[in-house]
Amino acid sequence: MNRKQLLTVNNLTxxxxxxxxxxxxxxxxxxxxxVGMIGPNGAGKSSLMRCLYRVNKPTExxxxxxxxDIWQYSxxxxxxxxxxxxxxxxxxxxxxxxxxxxxxxxxxxxxxEWDTPEDRQKIERLxxxxxxxxxxxxxxxxxxxxxxxxVMLARAMLQNPQLLIMDEPTNHLDVHYQVELLQKxxxxxxxxxxxxxxxxxxxxxxxxxxxxxxxKLLAFGKPEDVITxxxxxxxxxxxxxxxxxxxxDHPRITYAYYE
Amino acid sequence: MPGCIYADxxxxxxxxxxxxxxxxxxxxxxxxxxxDRIIATTKFSNYPPKAEDIPRxxxxxxxxxxKILALKSDLIIAWMDGNKIEDIEKMEKLGLNVYRSKxxxxxxxxxxLILFGEMxxxxxxxxxxxxxxxxxxxxxxxxxENKSPVRYFYQLxxxxxxxxxxxSWINAVMSACGGKNVFNNPALDYPEISIENVLIxxxxxxxIPSHHGTYTGGVDKWKKWPEIPAIANDQIYFIDGDLLxxxxxxxxxxxxxxxxxxxxxxxxxxxxxxxxxxxxxxx
Amino acid sequence: MxxxxxxxxxxxxxxxxxxxxxxxxxxxxxxxxxxxLSPLLSVCFGAADISFNDVFAIIYRLLxxxxxxxxxxxxIVLELRFPRIILAFLAGAGLSLSGxxxxxxxxxxxADPYLFGISSGASxxxxxxxxxxxxxxxxxxxxGGAFIGGALSVLLVVSLAGMGVQxxxxxxxxxxxxxxxxxxxxxxxxxxxxQAAASLLFWILGSFTRASWDNLLLPAVIIAFCLVIFLAFSxxxxxxxxGDESAKALGVxxxxxxxxxxxxxxxxxxxxxxxxxxxxxxxxxxxxxVRRILLNHSQYVLIGSAIFGGVFMIWVDVLARMLLENSxxxxxxxxxxxxxxxxxxxxKRRTGSA
Numbered sequence: 001m002n003r004k005q006l007l008t009v010n011n012l013t014x015x016x017x018x019x020x021x022x023x024x025x026x027x028x029x030x031x032x033x034x035v036g037m038i039g040p041n042g043a044g045k046s047s048l049m050r051c052l053y054r055v056n057k058p059t060e061x062x063x064x065x066x067x068x069d070i071w072q073y074s075x076x077x078x079x080x081x082x083x084x085x086x087x088x089x090x091x092x093x094x095x096x097x098x099x100x101x102x103x104x105x106x107x108x109x110x111x112x113e114w115d116t117p118e119d120r121q122k123i124e125r126l127x128x129x130x131x132x133x134x135x136x137x138x139x140x141x142x143x144x145x146x147x148x149x150x151v152m153l154a155r156a157m158l159q160n161p162q163l164l165i166m167d168e169p170t171n172h173l174d175v176h177y178q179v180e181l182l183q184k185x186x187x188x189x190x191x192x193x194x195x196x197x198x199x200x201x202x203x204x205x206x207x208x209x210x211x212x213x214x215x216k217l218l219a220f221g222k223p224e225d226v227i228t229x230x231x232x233x234x235x236x237x238x239x240x241x242x243x244x245x246x247x248x249d250h251p252r253i254t255y256a257y258y259e
Numbered sequence: 260m261p262g263c264i265y266a267d268x269x270x271x272x273x274x275x276x277x278x279x280x281x282x283x284x285x286x287x288x289x290x291x292x293x294x295d296r297i298i299a300t301t302k303f304s305n306y307p308p309k310a311e312d313i314p315r316x317x318x319x320x321x322x323x324x325x326k327i328l329a330l331k332s333d334l335i336i337a338w339m340d341g342n343k344i345e346d347i348e349k350m351e352k353l354g355l356n357v358y359r360s361k362x363x364x365x366x367x368x369x370x371x372l373i374l375f376g377e378m379x380x381x382x383x384x385x386x387x388x389x390x391x392x393x394x395x396x397x398x399x400x401x402x403x404e405n406k407s408p409v410r411y412f413y414q415l416x417x418x419x420x421x422x423x424x425x426x427s428w429i430n431a432v433m434s435a436c437g438g439k440n441v442f443n444n445p446a447l448d449y450p451e452i453s454i455e456n457v458l459i460x461x462x463x464x465x466x467i468p469s470h471h472g473t474y475t476g477g478v479d480k481w482k483k484w485p486e487i488p489a490i491a492n493d494q495i496y497f498i499d500g501d502l503l504x505x506x507x508x509x510x511x512x513x514x515x516x517x518x519x520x521x522x523x524x525x526x527x528x529x530x531x532x533x534x535x536x537x538x539x540x541x542x
Numbered sequence: 543m544x545x546x547x548x549x550x551x552x553x554x555x556x557x558x559x560x561x562x563x564x565x566x567x568x569x570x571x572x573x574x575x576x577x578x579l580s581p582l583l584s585v586c587f588g589a590a591d592i593s594f595n596d597v598f599a600i601i602y603r604l605l606x607x608x609x610x611x612x613x614x615x616x617x618i619v620l621e622l623r624f625p626r627i628i629l630a631f632l633a634g635a636g637l638s639l640s641g642x643x644x645x646x647x648x649x650x651x652x653a654d655p656y657l658f659g660i661s662s663g664a665s666x667x668x669x670x671x672x673x674x675x676x677x678x679x680x681x682x683x684x685x686g687g688a689f690i691g692g693a694l695s696v697l698l699v700v701s702l703a704g705m706g707v708q709x710x711x712x713x714x715x716x717x718x719x720x721x722x723x724x725x726x727x728x729x730x731x732x733x734x735x736x737q738a739a740a741s742l743l744f745w746i747l748g749s750f751t752r753a754s755w756d757n758l759l760l761p762a763v764i765i766a767f768c769l770v771i772f773l774a775f776s777x778x779x780x781x782x783x784x785g786d787e788s789a790k791a792l793g794v795x796x797x798x799x800x801x802x803x804x805x806x807x808x809x810x811x812x813x814x815x816x817x818x819x820x821x822x823x824x825x826x827x828x829x830x831x832v833r834r835i836l837l838n839h840s841q842y843v844l845i846g847s848a849i850f851g852g853v854f855m856i857w858v859d860v861l862a863r864m865l866l867e868n869s870x871x872x873x874x875x876x877x878x879x880x881x882x883x884x885x886x887x888x889x890k891r892r893t894g895s896a
Contacts, residue, residue, distance in 0.1 A: 053790075054790070074793070075790060077793070079791065089785065090784065093646070095783055095784065103781050104792075105777075106781045106794065107793035112773070418744065418752070420751060422869075424869075444867060446867075447866070450868070450870070451869055452868070453589070455590055455618060455623075458618060459590050459868075486613075
């Protein structure tokens with residue numbers, strides 16, 4: 001099955017204030033894949049993601065979406081292709097759940113274009129898909145972490161991108177909501193790139209995994225190839241046992257807590 | 260020793276070096292013949308012309324106290340309305356001989372002349388000047404006391420429009436000529452007003468004073484309102500503000516000019532006068 | 543916290559759901575009523591005794607009908623009061639609009655033209671022109687001075703805030719610039735004599751007494767122009783509310799938009815300061831109140847602020863000419879008094895619920 005390359009990263013190097021944060025990163029993501037990014041804190045995961053959704057400009061190298069350098073066209077055009085779900089949500093100044101979800105239309109609308117009835121129908125449908133109907137007029141910042149992520153998911157779905165990038169989306173969530181979010185995302189007809197802290201989640205949901213350390217891409221491949229005891233020992237400096245998950249055929253990571 | 264501490268205003272020492280911290284005290288001292296004793300004064304002390312030569316040591320925004328100390332004066336005449344109270348208190352605390360000139364009332368001018376005279380050893384001059392002032396003032400008042408009242412608007416400032424109202428002491432100058440201020444706000448002496456307020460008041464005459472020689476704004480904007488009797492009858496008079504706002508003997512010069520103006524107003528009454536109040540009250 | 547809030551929300555929600563269309567209609571009707579009635583009612587207030595019947599007759603005559611009303615009353619209403627009401631409306635609308643946009647673009651509910659030093663810069667420019675040229679300086683040069691002062695303050699804020707135009711730096715820069723221009727203005731005041739100082743105070747305290755039909759065109763045009771642009775960008779502006787990064791991910795050019803809105807806001811504010819002096823707190827209070835009323839309609843906050851702010855200012859001006867007998871109170875004094883009370887209320891609410 002020949003899937004097209006949706007996102008291609010070529011020799012990406014990025015400096016911030018004279019410090020090299022990312023060095024010579026090369027990889028590509030095919031359409032339809034669910035790709036995970038793992039690595040210790042400070043490895044450069046977020047910085048790399050920011051290069052992909054056009055916030056950080058590469059110092060060297062390039063990022064291409066569907067064959068075109070993302071810096072060749074406007075932020076708005078890029079936002080039609082790529083949506084992002086971040087881990088932190090700032091003070092909203094009184095926005096309701098509906099308002100936040102409606103933001104998903106921003107890249108698709110011209111300056112004076114108002115919401116059409118079709119838009120409103122779409123939004124209503126999405127709200128029910130993420131089970132937030134009862135909260136549709138609630139202030140966004142009064143929601144729980146899990147609920148906020150569902151709102152952002154609905155917003156991303158309204159944005160209707162080809163690629164969904166998620167920066168540590170499960171961080172502040174309870175286990176139930178972590179699993180629920182990832183299950184929902186997996187069901188979407190979108191290519192996904194998400195970074196994880198929880199290695200087991202990464203192993204369970206991803207088709208392939210990027211292992212980032214000190215700004216370098218150390219490994220990229222199927223979970224069973226990247227998540228190995230050696231890699232984890234070296235990178236995370238912790239003792240692990242990697243075997244196969246008893247219920248599925250993806251790796252299971254078990255940590256050794258005692259000496 | 261720079262300045263000696265005196266228990267009260269009278270002193271035995273001759274007062275030869277005077278610092279006059281207001282234009283009006285400068286004028287008064289010259290009237291008494293003691294103008295040459297003034298060693299320093301503030302900005303705007305421009306009368307008589309000789310006064311321009313006196314060195315300045317300050318203005319509305321404050322006086323240079325260090326210079327005052329260095330000058331070794333015998334008497335400092337200060338002024339509550341024009342000098343900063345902090346400056347006055349500081350000088351008094353430093354033990355300088357400070358006299359706080361009392362203004363704000365027409366009738367005080369003669370008293371001040373007498374007091375100045377006593378302070379500087381020219382009692383006779385002071386008494387003479389006071390008598391002359393009072394006599395002249397009385398003459399003006401008597402001449403005008405039976406004349407019909409003239410309703411006037413005193414436009415103190417143009418932008419924003421500001422009136423001198425009945426509570427101000429300048430009112431007394433106008434009243435001596437038989438004037439009646441159309442603005443008699445009990446609370447404010449110099450209220451900010453609008454064109455509408457003047458329309459309602461329907462003054463017969465506008466008195467517009469100059470400020471340091473310049474007249475603020477023109478009367479063009481008033482020309483649009485012939486409903487005001489003063490505008491319709493072209494009764495607008497410009498008078499030198501120094502003669503009306505300064506607390507000196509020349510206030511009688513200003514007063515006489517005002518009286519002349521008011522007489523002209525009375526004379527013009529036989530011609531068409533639109534009585535605004537009538538048209539406003541009819542329904 | 544959410545385990546308690548959530549059930550409460552759901553219960554409130556179902557009640558609200560039923561009332562919402564009614565509530566929306568109520569808000570809309572009130573807005574229209576206010577907008578139409580306010581000018582008509584407020585024109586009855588002033589030093590001269592003019593009743594609603596008189597006003598009605600005057601308008602009727604204006605439309606070509608025959609009515610019996612004295613010429614002087616007609617002149618007062620048409621040449622003095624109506625221009626004043628319109629200027630007040632424009633000032634209220636413009637300042638509220640400016641405040642709403644600044645609050646949105648900086649995600650700070652306390653932002654307003656004053657905070658960024660725009661008002662104090664404009665006041666300083668105007669004051670400098672008057673102080674140097676004299677009280678008889680032309681309206682054009684005073685307006686020009688206000689513009690330059692306002693633009694200068696924006697430039698300073700932007701350059702101090704640095705390339706990234708981050709909000710915190712911008713706010714700090716704004717406060718610094720505001721203090722700088724305020725003290726410069728104070729200095730100019732200090733160095734002038736009392737009567738000139740009184741005149742300069744107008745530029746700091748604000749007043750609508752100078753309103754006339756020939757000086758309404760410029761503010762009206764500029765406000766309309768800015769309103770159109772703000773409305774055009776209302777969607778990207780609302781995207782910024784969820785964070786700079788979130789907005790960038792939605793395709794918004796955040797920094798460019800922020801600077802653009804700041805410049806436009808300063809143009810708006812400088813125009814108003816030049817026509818009516820410095821009037822504070824309106825840009826701060828009105829968007830706050832409007833946001834509360836239009837809780838579920840954030841897309842109408844801009845227009846709502848303009849309308850509510852304009853109507854608000856019409857009535858503030860009524861107070862300005864009616865509170866003191868036979869004289870005027872500067873508008874800025876009234877808004878400052880209201881603003882401080884408003885602040886106390888907001889503080890009380892916050893500390894109560896926190």
